[in-house]
Amino acid sequence: MDKPEQIRNIAIAAHVDHGKTTLTDNLLAGAGMIADEGEATRLMMDTEEDEQERGITIDAANVSMTHEHEGQNHLINLIDTPGHVDFGGDVTRAMRAVDGALVVVDAVEGAMPQTETVVRQALREGVKPALFINKVDRLISELQEGPQEMQERLMDVIGDVNELIRGMTEDMDNVDDWTVSVEDGTVAFGSALYKWGVSAPSMAETGIGFPEIIEMERNDQRLELHEQTPLSDVVLDMVAEHFPNPLDAQPRRIPRVWRGDDDTDLARQMREVDDEGEVVFMVTDISMDPHAGEIATGRLFSGTIKQGQELYVSGTAGKNRVQSVGIFMGGEREELDRGVPAGNIAAVTGLRDAIAGSTVSSVEMTPFESIEHISEPVITKSVEAKNMDDLPKLIETLQQVAKEDPTIRVEINEDTGEHLISGQGELHLEVITQRIQKNQGIPVQTGEPIVVYRESPQDASREVEGVSPNRHNKFYISIEPLPEDVVETIKLGEASMDMPELERREALQEAGMDKDTSQNVEHIHGTNILIDDTKGIQHLNETMELVIEGLEEALNDGPLANEPVQGALLRLHDAKLHEDTIHRGPAQVIPAVRDAVHRALIDADIKLLEPIQNVRIDVPSEHMGSASGEIQGRRGRVDDMFQEGDLMVIEGIAPVEEMIGFSSDIRSATEGRASWNTENAGFRVLADNLQREKIMEIRERKGMKLELPQSVDQF
Numbered sequence: 001m002d003k004p005e006q007i008r009n010i011a012i013a014a015h016v017d018h019g020k021t022t023l024t025d026n027l028l029a030g031a032g033m034i035a036d037e038g039e040a041t042r043l044m045m046d047t048e049e050d051e052q053e054r055g056i057t058i059d060a061a062n063v064s065m066t067h068e069h070e071g072q073n074h075l076i077n078l079i080d081t082p083g084h085v086d087f088g089g090d091v092t093r094a095m096r097a098v099d100g101a102l103v104v105v106d107a108v109e110g111a112m113p114q115t116e117t118v119v120r121q122a123l124r125e126g127v128k129p130a131l132f133i134n135k136v137d138r139l140i141s142e143l144q145e146g147p148q149e150m151q152e153r154l155m156d157v158i159g160d161v162n163e164l165i166r167g168m169t170e171d172m173d174n175v176d177d178w179t180v181s182v183e184d185g186t187v188a189f190g191s192a193l194y195k196w197g198v199s200a201p202s203m204a205e206t207g208i209g210f211p212e213i214i215e216m217e218r219n220d221q222r223l224e225l226h227e228q229t230p231l232s233d234v235v236l237d238m239v240a241e242h243f244p245n246p247l248d249a250q251p252r253r254i255p256r257v258w259r260g261d262d263d264t265d266l267a268r269q270m271r272e273v274d275d276e277g278e279v280v281f282m283v284t285d286i287s288m289d290p291h292a293g294e295i296a297t298g299r300l301f302s303g304t305i306k307q308g309q310e311l312y313v314s315g316t317a318g319k320n321r322v323q324s325v326g327i328f329m330g331g332e333r334e335e336l337d338r339g340v341p342a343g344n345i346a347a348v349t350g351l352r353d354a355i356a357g358s359t360v361s362s363v364e365m366t367p368f369e370s371i372e373h374i375s376e377p378v379i380t381k382s383v384e385a386k387n388m389d390d391l392p393k394l395i396e397t398l399q400q401v402a403k404e405d406p407t408i409r410v411e412i413n414e415d416t417g418e419h420l421i422s423g424q425g426e427l428h429l430e431v432i433t434q435r436i437q438k439n440q441g442i443p444v445q446t447g448e449p450i451v452v453y454r455e456s457p458q459d460a461s462r463e464v465e466g467v468s469p470n471r472h473n474k475f476y477i478s479i480e481p482l483p484e485d486v487v488e489t490i491k492l493g494e495a496s497m498d499m500p501e502l503e504r505r506e507a508l509q510e511a512g513m514d515k516d517t518s519q520n521v522e523h524i525h526g527t528n529i530l531i532d533d534t535k536g537i538q539h540l541n542e543t544m545e546l547v548i549e550g551l552e553e554a555l556n557d558g559p560l561a562n563e564p565v566q567g568a569l570l571r572l573h574d575a576k577l578h579e580d581t582i583h584r585g586p587a588q589v590i591p592a593v594r595d596a597v598h599r600a601l602i603d604a605d606i607k608l609l610e611p612i613q614n615v616r617i618d619v620p621s622e623h624m625g626s627a628s629g630e631i632q633g634r635r636g637r638v639d640d641m642f643q644e645g646d647l648m649v650i651e652g653i654a655p656v657e658e659m660i661g662f663s664s665d666i667r668s669a670t671e672g673r674a675s676w677n678t679e680n681a682g683f684r685v686l687a688d689n690l691q692r693e694k695i696m697e698i699r700e701r702k703g704m705k706l707e708l709p710q711s712v713d714q715f
Contacts, residue, residue, distance in 0.1 A: 007076075185199055198234060326348075327340070464603060473575070473576060486529075662678075
């Protein structure tokens with residue numbers, strides 16, 4: 001742990017069911033941490049019961065192991081991440097802690113939509129990829145391919161992955177060529193199930209290549225194959241050889257994830273991985289331990305973290321005292337009686353204010369960039385305790401859930417007494433509610449899944465006047481839709497209010513905003529921007545905070561159905577304010593602004609947007625008709641159909657609301673022979689003929705008045 005040049009921090013990432021967790025089992029057996037016997041399907045990293053039952057990884061799990069390479073012992077800190085799209089947040093957070101990503105691809109299926117997502121998550125964090133092609137045994141035993149066909153298929157997979165990497169690194173500055181290749185040794189092949197693997201360096205060393213493998217696989221000599229060219233050696237050698245150590249990686253990664261001043265001592269200590277410097281620790285995961293309380297896991301960029309230290313947590317007042325430090329071994333946490341030095345991944349207790357994404361340090365500093373999640377919550381369920389006595393415990397549990405998983409939103413509606421949780425998909429919410437019942441022993445009942453809508457202006461509005469209740473203050477506001485590129489820039493966190501003004505201005509202009517507008521940005525709320533176009537108005541500076549508060553209230557609950565507003569550009573043209581502070585307090589300014597914003601939105605032809613998903617179905621050709629019918633019957637559209645191997649692939653998009661219950665329908669339509677996956681694809685305007693009906697349905701559910709404001713005449 002004290003020799004950064006011998007540390008490798010890596011994550012294993014891939015599409016669902018391509019074999020990440022089974023591969024991790026191999027590596028653990030190779031490092032002598034679990035017994036090496038039979039086929040490798042013990043799923044050591046799926047420590048929760050529900051993970052074993054469903055056969056998928058739900059939580060990212062950490063483990064540390066050692067491996068000898070070229071006479072040197074290396075410490076490998078590994079994070080096994082989930083592949084299912086509903087748990088993508090765990091992947092993004094894991095990438096912040098590591099320097100290398102081992103991308104696993106199934107040889108038969110090839111690069112899939114989720115493969116693309118995980119590669120993008122890695123590159124955005126400045127993490128270097130390498131490739132492992134798994135399930136090569138299926139090409140030999142199931143598809144009966146000869147050496148020539150096999151080689152062509154494998155080269156295709158490598159080509160696809162490289163195309164993804166190239167496409168994503170084009171726009172990035174100063175990135176070396178990170179494409180993978182067999183000759184460089186950044187690609188390995190093998191079978192995680194039967195525990196054998198090969199790469200160009202290993203073939204040179206053992207003399208075992210594809211012809212020998214095909215022969216041994218066909219003669220059922222899998223055990224000998226594993227003994228002669230074990231997968232764990234091949235992969236761990238590749239990790240030790242080709243992934244950067246913290247000394248190489250941190251000088252490149254710090255500027256990507258931290259916006260502080262480059263010339264300070266602190267910046268130098270982080271670049272040099274200085275274990276005697278100030279402590280800088282980035283929390284990437286929070287988990288609960290029944291005995292030790294909350295455990296914060298994360299990457300230590302500089303300093304040495306020890307028991308008893310008092311550390312600052314970004315965004316909170318006061319300090320937290322470190323109670324214990326340790327490292328993870330799968331489900332077990334090993335406490336250490338010494339400190340953990342820079343460059344390692346550590347598990348710390350006692351940081352009670354930290355959440356996933358906090359910066360923890362011994363001096364006050366600019367925090368790291370917030371971790372950007374690629375998708376936002378689109379499905380909501382209400383959760384109620386069956387017995388009233390369990391209510392306080394349920395509220396506490398829900399707050400804990402929100403702390404552990406930032407991609408979940410928990411909202412407690414005080415008017416109706418409902419607790420709403422929003423997540424990435426049906427499976428995500430199902431897992432959370434199951435865990436509340438099992439782990440906390442609280443019987444709960446959940447409502448039907450509700451889809452989250454958005455409201456958005458479609459046109460430019462006139463200038464609208466908002467008057468305060470005492471008639472002494474007036475605000476003049478107009479609204480227009482924000483261009484798509486600007487919305488995207490805000491979503492990715494490339495323009496935000498915590499950035500220096502100059503950088504924010506440049507980012508917005510690059511996305512296509514004109515120069516004058518970008519200079520007057522006063523506030524960004526969600527994906528909405530407030531522009532201050534006023535000239536020299538007295539008292540406006542001190543009233544601005546209240547204006548922003550009124551604006552946020554109005555945007556959180558849109559005028560149509562109290563759903564959040566997105567993609568609006570608001571201009572404040574003029575304001576008339578009362579001389580006397582007492583007559584322009586919160587009770588006057590907030591209602592005036594809120595009213596003006598809502599009226600301007602209605603004038604800007606505001607409409608309801610619904611969330612949509614990309615759908616991909618792989619199905620044998622005789623079931624193709626019924627599978628594409630399933631998408632079209634759900635107000636979806638089919639964009640593409642093509643043949644891949646012996647399967648037909650159907651790609652299209654469909655509204656999230658119509659996709660509820662899709663899994664049972666598609667199984668019965670295709671006799672259970674289809675495999676499919678969905679990915680959130682943002683929002684689109686709901687069809688005009690459905691607008692009124694849908695708005696009324698939401699208003700009724702929320703207990704609002706059922707008549708819309710007089711001025712709404714666009715449907």
